[in-house]
Amino acid sequence: MENLDALLHGFTIALSGNHIFLMVIGVLLGILVGVLPGLGAPNGVSLLLPLTFGMQPVSAIILLSCMYWGALFGGSVTSILFNIPGEPSSVATTFDGYPMARDGRPTTALATAFGSAAFGALAGVVLITLSASWVAKVALAFGPPEYFAVYFLAFASFVGMGGSPPIKTLVSLALGFALAAVGIDTVSGSVRLTMGIDELVKGVNFVVAVMGLFGIGELLIAVEDEFHVKAISSKVEWREVFRTLIHLPRYGWVLLRSAAIGCWMGITPGGPTAASFMSYGIAKRFSSRRANFGKGEPEGIIAPETADHAAGTSALLPMLSLGIPGSATAAVMMGGLMIWGLNPGPMLFIEQKDFVWGLIASMYLGNVVAVILVLLTVPIFAALMRVPFFIIAPLIVIICTVGAFSVSNSYLDVVLMMGFGVLGYLFKKLHYPLAPLVLAIVIGDKAEDAFRQSMLMSRGSLGIFFSNTLVTTLVLLGAALLVLPVIWQTIGKMMERPALRP
Amino acid sequence: MMVSRRSLETATALLTGAFGAAVAVSSLGNGIGWSAAGVDSGTFPFIVGLIILSGSIFNLVQGWLQARDIVLRPSELKRLGLLFIPAVVYVGVIPLIGIYLASGGYVFGALAWHKRGSLVFSSFAAIGTALALYLIFELTFQISLPRGALGDIIGF
Numbered sequence: 001m002e003n004l005d006a007l008l009h010g011f012t013i014a015l016s017g018n019h020i021f022l023m024v025i026g027v028l029l030g031i032l033v034g035v036l037p038g039l040g041a042p043n044g045v046s047l048l049l050p051l052t053f054g055m056q057p058v059s060a061i062i063l064l065s066c067m068y069w070g071a072l073f074g075g076s077v078t079s080i081l082f083n084i085p086g087e088p089s090s091v092a093t094t095f096d097g098y099p100m101a102r103d104g105r106p107t108t109a110l111a112t113a114f115g116s117a118a119f120g121a122l123a124g125v126v127l128i129t130l131s132a133s134w135v136a137k138v139a140l141a142f143g144p145p146e147y148f149a150v151y152f153l154a155f156a157s158f159v160g161m162g163g164s165p166p167i168k169t170l171v172s173l174a175l176g177f178a179l180a181a182v183g184i185d186t187v188s189g190s191v192r193l194t195m196g197i198d199e200l201v202k203g204v205n206f207v208v209a210v211m212g213l214f215g216i217g218e219l220l221i222a223v224e225d226e227f228h229v230k231a232i233s234s235k236v237e238w239r240e241v242f243r244t245l246i247h248l249p250r251y252g253w254v255l256l257r258s259a260a261i262g263c264w265m266g267i268t269p270g271g272p273t274a275a276s277f278m279s280y281g282i283a284k285r286f287s288s289r290r291a292n293f294g295k296g297e298p299e300g301i302i303a304p305e306t307a308d309h310a311a312g313t314s315a316l317l318p319m320l321s322l323g324i325p326g327s328a329t330a331a332v333m334m335g336g337l338m339i340w341g342l343n344p345g346p347m348l349f350i351e352q353k354d355f356v357w358g359l360i361a362s363m364y365l366g367n368v369v370a371v372i373l374v375l376l377t378v379p380i381f382a383a384l385m386r387v388p389f390f391i392i393a394p395l396i397v398i399i400c401t402v403g404a405f406s407v408s409n410s411y412l413d414v415v416l417m418m419g420f421g422v423l424g425y426l427f428k429k430l431h432y433p434l435a436p437l438v439l440a441i442v443i444g445d446k447a448e449d450a451f452r453q454s455m456l457m458s459r460g461s462l463g464i465f466f467s468n469t470l471v472t473t474l475v476l477l478g479a480a481l482l483v484l485p486v487i488w489q490t491i492g493k494m495m496e497r498p499a500l501r502p
Numbered sequence: 503m504m505v506s507r508r509s510l511e512t513a514t515a516l517l518t519g520a521f522g523a524a525v526a527v528s529s530l531g532n533g534i535g536w537s538a539a540g541v542d543s544g545t546f547p548f549i550v551g552l553i554i555l556s557g558s559i560f561n562l563v564q565g566w567l568q569a570r571d572i573v574l575r576p577s578e579l580k581r582l583g584l585l586f587i588p589a590v591v592y593v594g595v596i597p598l599i600g601i602y603l604a605s606g607g608y609v610f611g612a613l614a615w616h617k618r619g620s621l622v623f624s625s626f627a628a629i630g631t632a633l634a635l636y637l638i639f640e641l642t643f644q645i646s647l648p649r650g651a652l653g654d655i656i657g658f
Contacts, residue, residue, distance in 0.1 A: 050645065167564070171518055171557035177550040178525045185532075185543040193528050193547055216589070223585045224578045394612040395631075397589045398605045401596070402635060406645045411597060418593050426514045429573065430507075430565075448546045456540040 010357030030070020041071035042328040043214035057340040058358040066366040073374040089272035092280040096300025111244035120306035123259035124313025136321040136346035144453035149474035151447040157268040160481035164433040176440025212417040215400040217424020262310025272311040279307030328435040331442040505574035511565025522554025600650030606632040
């Protein structure tokens with residue numbers, strides 16, 4: 001097995017003292033941003049990004065990815081103990097996690113969540129181990145039209161399956177494209193969309209956008225609600241942890257189904273949030289204990305947690321092998337890859353074997369580290385929740401400001417960051433999805449280049465997107481995903497109408 | 503003062519729509535369509551601008567037709583203002599007094615406002631914040647943070 005050899009080699013890279021140390025730091029920082037409601041995984045990763053510029057790429061990605069795992073776990077802690085989702089993707093965990101903790105079983109709720117989360121993550125990593133290099137091999141044969149078709153598919157699946165209003169998703173996506181186009185055009189060298197501001201020639205940096213959208217935007221949302229922390233005992237009883245974990249296989253079917261939903265939503269850029277909601281919904285519909293959902297049903301914790309982590313992990317598969325991130329956080333990491341001088345996509349598997357397999361190996365280790373650390377530190381981080389919001393809020397504003405400035409030593413970036421903050425708040429409040437916006441900022445240029453190169457190849461004929469089976473299939477699949485929400489809505493309305501009659 | 507979902511939807515749609523229109527108009531200057539060098543550099547942004555514009559018009563109509571439920575009550579608006587206005591002031595004074603002084607002042611102000619009285623603690627927290635920024639960014643990662651016009655005057 002070629003992949004297993006490569007993976008073992010990866011372990012020799014990931015298992016150095018330095019990297020284990022980075023994993024611990026990454027996971028702890030991740031739990032921290034996961035627990036704090038104003039900060040999330042994409043924001044935390046982008047805050048850390050400027051600090052990784054001087055590092056080896058493999059060390060940098062281990063630090064960032066471990067922060068991601070930590071944030072995924074941290075988000076569940078506050079969902080369960082305080083009914084406050086630290087991450088958007090752990091909202092569904094509050095439905096049953098909090099009631100179970102409130103009824104005096106916080107340890108069971110936490111252990112159930114972490115156990116199924118670890119299973120979901122494992123499913124994602126195994127999927128990456130087995131198929132990433134195969135996908136990359138297929139993708140090596142891709143030309144510009146195939147690439148554009150894949151990008152199209154990715155964006156179409158956002159609009160069709162993201163769960164937000166389709167037109168709002170479309171606007172969000174197109175805004176990202178426009179922002180990506182600001183600055184010097186890579187093909188012709190002409191300057192675009194600077195609107196008379198000379199400094200914008202360098203373009204709008206995605207780190208600045210992410211910090212505003214997620215950091216400041218999230219903060220403004222969080223401050224609206226009066227912050228009442230209803231403390232539940234956060235002491236972890238280890239006997240109960242092991243008992244819960246041993247009983248977890250009883251829910252094997254729920255685990256497998258949720259992991260499959262998560263992996264699918266991670267690879268197609270549906271993202272962890274959509275995955276967890278979808279998985280919860282399906283679990284509720286098909287469960288024999290449906291009436292118990294919302295009152296502390298274990299399946300109600302297992303389903304969203306497994307899907308959340310499976311999606312978060314497998315989102316790195318398309319990022320590594322195709323150069324298309326499957327989630328907002330993966331998009332930020334991919335931006336990092338480009339800054340470190342790597343070219344995300346199939347060539348990575350040939351030119352940067354150490355990087356790829358070091359990362360994959362670190363995903364196995366990082367998740368183990370995360371489970372252990374999160375169990376050990378639950379009481380500490382739970383205590384952190386009692387730090388009043390008026391202390392945390394200015395600190396987050398300062399971190400975002402300094403972070404935005406440090407990207408390219410520019411004050412304009414700080415002003416832009418605040419602007420993105422307002423936009424992020426409005427979008428969040430009105431259910432515009434943010435992930436497509438970030439995704440488009442990061443890969444908008446590449447999608448445009450692929451389109452223009454295809455047009456050059458075909459001398460301006462759109463027929464090139466139907467020139468072979470692969471391209472045609474991808475384009476048609478994308479088109480189907482685009483019109484699906486319309487069809488579903490129409491069917492839904494037609495089904496509703498007869499029911500309305502008395 | 504209260505804000506309805508309707509007005510918030512409308513404002514957002516107008517904002518994105520104006521941006522879309524600006525993008526489309528400004529792309530015209532780069533040339534749209536097909537030329538000897540392939541697809542002109544303004545084409546893609548032009549289409550994107552049109553998508554934003556038309557999507558915004560759809561959202562505008564949709565938002566206008568929506569129920570006028572209240573999404574921001576006075577108490578929420580007040581809390582929002584109490585966070586946002588100091589944050590804007592903080593960012594606004596950075597070019598004048600630099601990031602260190604501004605951050606320290608921001609933390610001091612936030613603490614003093616909420617914990618009326620314990621000024622000593624607030625001062626320590628403010629100095630601690632500025633010091634932490636200096637140690638982390640300036641010393642460890644060698645990123646020079648702005649000192650503002652004041653920094654130029656005193657030569658820091």
